[in-house]
Amino acid sequence: MSGYATDTQAAARRWTEGNRVALLENGEQFFPRVFEAIREARREVIVETFILFEDKVGEQLHAALRAAAARGVKVDLMIDGFGSPSLSPGFIGGLTSAGVQVRVFDPGRPFFGQRLNVLRRMHRKIVVIDSALAFVGGINYSADHLLDFGPKAKQDYAVELAGPIVSEIHRFVLQAIAIGGKGPGWYRRRLKATAQDNIAPAGEAAVQFVTRDNRRHTNDIERHYLAAIRSARRRIVIANAYFFPGYRMIKEMRRAARRGVDVRLILQGEPDMPIVKVAASLLYHHLLHAGVRIYEYCERPLHGKVALADDQWSTVGSSNLDPLSLSLNLEANVIVRDRSFNQTLWERLDALMRNNCKRVQASDLGEWSAWRLVRSFFVFHLLRWYPSWVGWLPRHAPQVKPLDTPVPQDAGATRTDAA
Template sequence: MSGRWYDGNDFLLLENGEEFYPRVFSRIGEARKEVVVETFILFEDKVGLALHEVLVAAARRGVQVDLTIDGWGSPDLSEQFIASLVEAGVRLHVFDPGPRPFGMRPNMLRRMHRKIVVVDGEIGFIGGINYSADHLADYGPEAKQDYAVEMQGPIVAEVHRFVHANLAAGTRHNPQTRRWWRWRRRARHAPEELPKPGSARAMLVSRDNGAHTTDIERQYRVAIRAARERIVIANAYFFPGYRLIRDLRRAARRGVDVRLILQGTPDMAIVKVGASALYGHLARAGVRIFEYCDRPLHGKVALVDHEWSTVGSSNLDPLSLSLNLEANVLIRDRGFNGYLHERLDHLMRLSCRQVTFEQVEHESGLLNVVRSYIAFHLVRWYPMLTSLLPRHRPRLEAAMAHELAHAGMGHCKERP
């Protein structure tokens, strides 16, 4: 679902869990009719328990609540945690395609990676922040740096339609849920019916394994090719395709100030290994690389020139660009772009180490040259390679209260 711009929207940038969680929980607490949540990770820690509390309270006061989690990203929820959600009336859906022979998930690389909330079809959130305590600064050195946005305006109706389409598609082929799903209906609002509280143009862009396999990457490339002054990309897992790298190099060579903010303190060592193998190709063209060193970077944001921005769940790596189910919002608004640039500039000035061309050249021994050569050709060919992996038809199954007498999350996660 991609391709239409909507005028009249308002966006609020939310940085890290300290800004995101209170805002989301407050909106859910004010819900009158409906709450829909999609998330990759939900942990049973202080953040997950806080979400649990507001969802249960909403369901008990008659709000229709749908919560979709990924079975791979949220594997360890207790029976009590799940049962109390379901018994309160929360419709819990587990995205976990296919059976698990010998306890293994064959399609573990194809994940529901989106992070979306829609409240009453009028307020929306989208970004990269999961529901886990490692998005809060008090978690310690491993706390993540991340971003999301709160949305109001016609774009929310599009996001609302999108999340309901996901629920419908996920249950359509599951006989056990057909009767339960007869309540399907149109989105609560058409885009033209919602107020226009701001001046931002916005588009929802998604990636799936059907009709929208390259939409997010394509929108990045369109914006990069049109850039005239500046490009700033802050992305946690950076190993994009050959064409996107080529577009960044060409932008830098025509005089655009191209800056990448990548992980300097990665949560997984291979993240830095993969990204740094591309540094030479990028630096030689004039791309400026900054490594964020305060803590792990988990953000997926970018801006081009003075109007275009994007915030969402999609990294710039093979998982997000070729395998996962992702969603980003594109924003055309000078005010939002300017504020995002201010926050990213703050990161670069105070919390990043710039990797210079001289450093890259100094470190480019024979081993690094070979590694860079291999990495360069991997990004050139990985779209073809990933297309050979098996695809699945995404399915969801609702967790029913009576089933939980015999199953905790250990069994729930086996539901497709």
């Protein structure tokens, strides 16, 4: 069976019909909706996030979770030990004393002020409320997702979901809690107590919830991207913060452009980490000469992980198109099949390209040189083989640590902005 057939079959499975999907852009749209949903919760709130900072956004989440727990709602919060390293004992204690179950994915102590547990992170951003409403995307709980943060405020996206797909997302987050120490018996009881057996349709969108892990679903998100690129006939738009994808994806983008598809990339022009732009720019020659259009978002750091193909397929989630997200981290995206949502996402991205981006031209890159050819050769083969050799990187079994008392922190630990 060809790789194309396999990818197409994988992408054709598990569509859940009858959902409502709303695009949320930046913290200004995302945070009010999440905090409102938590305030209205009656039975259960589950939050997974890579980054939670003790700033004005983190304090608002803190207050909302405490209030929910105080009125008898079961509240579970999962944070990542690398992404959320410096929460104070008072902040954590305020949650646990109110009855919030706080868990840390793979906590690790800094070594001489440096956090070394960078591999295989829990990078998902998910909220589930009463098994009836869910949020999935790339937005963390930190003030740098708000415009008033200043020039370093991030451009990002998430979705709000209602309908039958929420049952699938709910089962997934409950399983994550169970694997973290609660066990299968707890999982069955919790699911039975909270799941709604027949969630009524809430809209017209077909949705798939797609995750990446280091066990059974090592390349699911990448396969969906590949299937969409291969089947596109009119347009492909990918906006991604950390762009250094595998060889296959580069090859399929070039093929799509050469067969007449309007392929556009929106990448960072003002990156939060300079190496991000350096890595992506190594690929510019190969993509531009195949007809791919590249736009650098120059307003502020781009943090989005979204894409669309033709007039129905779209994706929003936590997965970057780089080695960490595609081969190491735990990620979650939703794939949406809906013309209205696709059109909304296209309008937002089109406005971004027209108003806030600089289009990169081949003439901007300079002439080919012997050094550029040599460098290009090695970069391309690195891309081709990294999915194989990345498996040799340390494969420790990350632990999920429940917090009855705060995890001790090293004052020298620094925050991360790569999310």
